[in-house]
Amino acid sequence: MGKNADLKRIAELREQLNYHNYRYYVLDDPVISDHEYDQLMRELIELEARYPETVTPDSPTQRVGHAVVGGFAQVEHRTPLLSLSNAFNQKELEDFAKRVERWAGAPVDYVCELKFDGLAVSLTYENGIFVRGATRGDGQVGEDITQNLRTIRSIPLRLREPVSLEVRGEVYMPKEAYELLNKERAEKGEALFANPRNAAAGSVRQLDPKVTASRKLDIYVYSIGTVDHELLTTHIDSIKWLKELGFKVSPYIQHCENIDQVWTFIETWTEKRGSLPFDIDGIVVKVNSLAVQEKLGATAKSPRWAVAYKFPAEQAVAQVLDIEVNVGRTGAVTPLAILTPTLVAGSTVSRAALHNEDYVKNKDIRIGDYVVIQKAGDVIPEIVRSLPERRTGQEKIFMMPQVCPACGEQLQRQAGEAAVRCVNFECPAQSYERLIHYASRNAMNIEGLGPAVIQQLIDAGLVEDPADLYQLRYEQLIELERFGHKSAENLLAAIEASKTRPLANLVFALGIRFVGSEVARELALHFGSMERLRQAEYAELITIDAVGEKIATSVVDYFSRPENNDLIDRLQAAGVNMVQSKASGSQFLAGHTFVVTGKLERFSRREAEDLLRSLGANVTSSVSRNTTYLIAGEKAGSKLTKAQELGITVLNEQQFLDLVQQTGRN
Numbered sequence: 141m142g143k144n145a146d147l148k149r150i151a152e153l154r155e156q157l158n159y160h161n162y163r164y165y166v167l168d169d170p171v172i173s174d175h176e177y178d179q180l181m182r183e184l185i186e187l188e189a190r191y192p193e194t195v196t197p198d199s200p201t202q203r204v205g206h207a208v209v210g211g212f213a214q215v216e217h218r219t220p221l222l223s224l225s226n227a228f229n230q231k232e233l234e235d236f237a238k239r240v241e242r243w244a245g246a247p248v249d250y251v252c253e254l255k256f257d258g259l260a261v262s263l264t265y266e267n268g269i270f271v272r273g274a275t276r277g278d279g280q281v282g283e284d285i286t287q288n289l290r291t292i293r294s295i296p297l298r299l300r301e302p303v304s305l306e307v308r309g310e311v312y313m314p315k316e317a318y319e320l321l322n323k324e325r326a327e328k329g330e331a332l333f334a335n336p337r338n339a340a341a342g343s344v345r346q347l348d349p350k351v352t353a354s355r356k357l358d359i360y361v362y363s364i365g366t367v368d369h370e371l372l373t374t375h376i377d378s379i380k381w382l383k384e385l386g387f388k389v390s391p392y393i394q395h396c397e398n399i400d401q402v403w404t405f406i407e408t409w410t411e412k413r414g415s416l417p418f419d420i421d422g423i424v425v426k427v428n429s430l431a432v433q434e435k436l437g438a439t440a441k442s443p444r445w446a447v448a449y450k451f452p453a454e455q456a457v458a459q460v461l462d463i464e465v466n467v468g469r470t471g472a473v474t475p476l477a478i479l480t481p482t483l484v485a486g487s488t489v490s491r492a493a494l495h496n497e498d499y500v501k502n503k504d505i506r507i508g509d510y511v512v513i514q515k516a517g518d519v520i521p522e523i524v525r526s527l528p529e530r531r532t533g534q535e536k537i538f539m540m541p542q543v544c545p546a547c548g549e550q551l552q553r554q555a556g557e558a559a560v561r562c563v564n565f566e567c568p569a570q571s572y573e574r575l576i577h578y579a580s581r582n583a584m585n586i587e588g589l590g591p592a593v594i595q596q597l598i599d600a601g602l603v604e605d606p607a608d609l610y611q612l613r614y615e616q617l618i619e620l621e622r623f624g625h626k627s628a629e630n631l632l633a634a635i636e637a638s639k640t641r642p643l644a645n646l647v648f649a650l651g652i653r654f655v656g657s658e659v660a661r662e663l664a665l666h667f668g669s670m671e672r673l674r675q676a677e678y679a680e681l682i683t684i685d686a687v688g689e690k691i692a693t694s695v696v697d698y699f700s701r702p703e704n705n706d707l708i709d710r711l712q713a714a715g716v717n718m719v720q721s722k723a724s725g726s727q728f729l730a731g732h733t734f735v736v737t738g739k740l741e742r743f744s745r746r747e748a749e750d751l752l753r754s755l756g757a758n759v760t761s762s763v764s765r766n767t768t769y770l771i772a773g774e775k776a777g778s779k780l781t782k783a784q785e786l787g788i789t790v791l792n793e794q795q796f797l798d799l800v801q802q803t804g805r806n
């Protein structure tokens with residue numbers, strides 16, 4: 141065949157493949173077999189190999205590109221991606237309709253859509269060609285994830301008309317694909333994604349599009365951001381037009397004449413949502429007329445012409461088997477409900493914090509009661525209410541003990557505080573919790589010194605407080621059950637190693653009330669030595685950014701107690717580091733703010749943080765707009781989601797290593 145004929149065939153094949161792609165991925169109605177599709181694709185690949193100069197980015201062969209180097213670029217949205225205000229019940233929905241109709245000055249009709257639980261993206265087309273895909277980011281600025289979005293087959297690379305426009309949609313992972321992915325990951329011993337939304341978010345933010353391509357993502361396009369002509373008059377028409385252009389739009393959409401019809405739609409889907417092949421977390425209700433939408437406008441955050449009805453949190457009923465009382469590190473005594481193991485929103489719950497006595501009284505929770513439980517924010521289990529109608533008369537009213545269950549000391553309740561405290565500094569329950577805290581990863585990171593070993597050491601009368609750890613001897617450990625030569629030596633070595641931890645770790649390890657690891661770091665940096673911190677006055681403490689009145693008072697109070705000063709003296713005598721070492725080496729990462737989350741393979745989180753700091757980076761514990769990079773290990777959770785929402789560059793462990801090595805070379 142001659143070149144001209146080949147070029148003609150290339151064009152033909154592209155058109156056919158685009159069409160079949162559309163039939164398959166958008167309409168879900170293929171007209172040829174997979175085998176025939178593969179044959180056409182193979183023919184095109186071969187022809188393009190012969191004429192590489194003809195390959196354009198919108199060719200169906202060009203879905204999977206090269207990895208992005210150095211993180212995603214930022215993209216400013218031409219029209220901001222707003223979020224939606226919420227309605228949690230029928231009344232709030234009706235209030236929304238009243239507001240809308242008052243502003244519109246007439247009755248209006250609505251469109252109901254499912255609220256897909258994935259992540260919002262913006263897709264830009266120029267003359268019908270897909271040129272840019274971005275995350276929502278903070279609504280104003282997102283990240284360029286074009287290469288990854290190109291791998292999603294239901295996103296057209298070329299539209300059926302040469303229009304220029306920007307559309308919005310939700311990328312999601314179907315439940316089946318999610319389950320399969322997690323099954324594969326479990327088999328490989330990799331961390332599992334918590335839900336399909338996290339899996340989808342994690343997948344589109346991969347630097348290597350090959351990974352995204354392997355993840356079976358899908359999209360529903362739900363609105364137009366910017367368009368170069370204005371022929372449309374209603375939202376429902378714009379959805380129809382989007383479908384004609386080649387976008388995948390949701391079939392679960394309904395035009396409603398009034399808010400009663402909207403409510404019926406909501407009721408139907410509240411019932412049926414479990415049967416959908418993907419997760420939804422509510423229903424989006426939009427004013428249909430685009431003119432009315434324009435008239436209503438938007439607040440800074442959300443349009444006035446739309447609302448998201450959120451499904452109620454998933455609830456279940458459990459029985460309270462017992463109410464236990466726990467003594468924490470700072471002496472706070474808190475009740476904890478022990479429940480019959482019950483499945484709620486995908487995981488088994490068997491205990492729920494009851495916070496304090498008033499909480500138990502106000503909710504009238506009794507031992508033996510049946511209670512409604514739910515996961516607040518779908519994570520922390522809580523008791524919503526008890527079910528007195530199911531009582532048999534055998535239930536017992538919970539009484540907060542008068543004395544500490546661990547040491548027998550009279551409990552105290554300070555004015556203005558709901559918590560009851562054990563103020564006996566020598567209370568064994570507190571010593572135990574303090575030791576656990578002292579040895580924990582972000583504190584002195586003493587490997588092998590977990591709760592069980594600590595309990596053993598306390599029971600054997602070998603330790604009461606952290607300073608005792610440094611007096612432990614091999615002969616004592618080897619006497620203990622389950623201790624052998626190796627484990628005794630390892631533990632002693634780990635305790636020895638903890639002497640060189642940075643001052644910030646030690647300050648955190650002391651367990652001063654309200655002093656978390658961030659504040660501890662600030663204190664260590666500001667004062668430079670334990671000696672200076674110990675003598676710090678309230679007036680100086682309060683000048684530190686991270687320190688407010690509550691923390692300053694707590695620090696002063698801690699160092700005013702002789703038992704605490706005695707502990708510090710003994711730690712010092714044992715050789716524990718008490719000074720802040722000066723930052724050394726290069727400052728390549730100065731000006732960048734990092735957050736490290738999840739489990740890393742080659743470092744402890746703390747080590748990674750220390751490494752970053754040694755290169756001049758600022759490291760914080762929570763993700764905000766000021767964060768430059770999030771380093772996400774396995775099982776990264778809410779911080780990863782937040783970073784993704786804010787469009788912050790996420791690095792995996794390897795990328796982090798590359799960055800560190802790269803900065804080291806420069």
Ligand code: IVH
Pocket residue numbers: 221222223224225253254255256257259260261309310362363424443446448
């Ligand atoms: S319309 C200006 N429609 O919900 C409002 N949003 O808080 C534009 N979402 O992150 C949103 N399904 O990604 C719209 N059918 C739907 C949606 C939907 C899910 C998400 C959206 C955004 C959030 C709104």
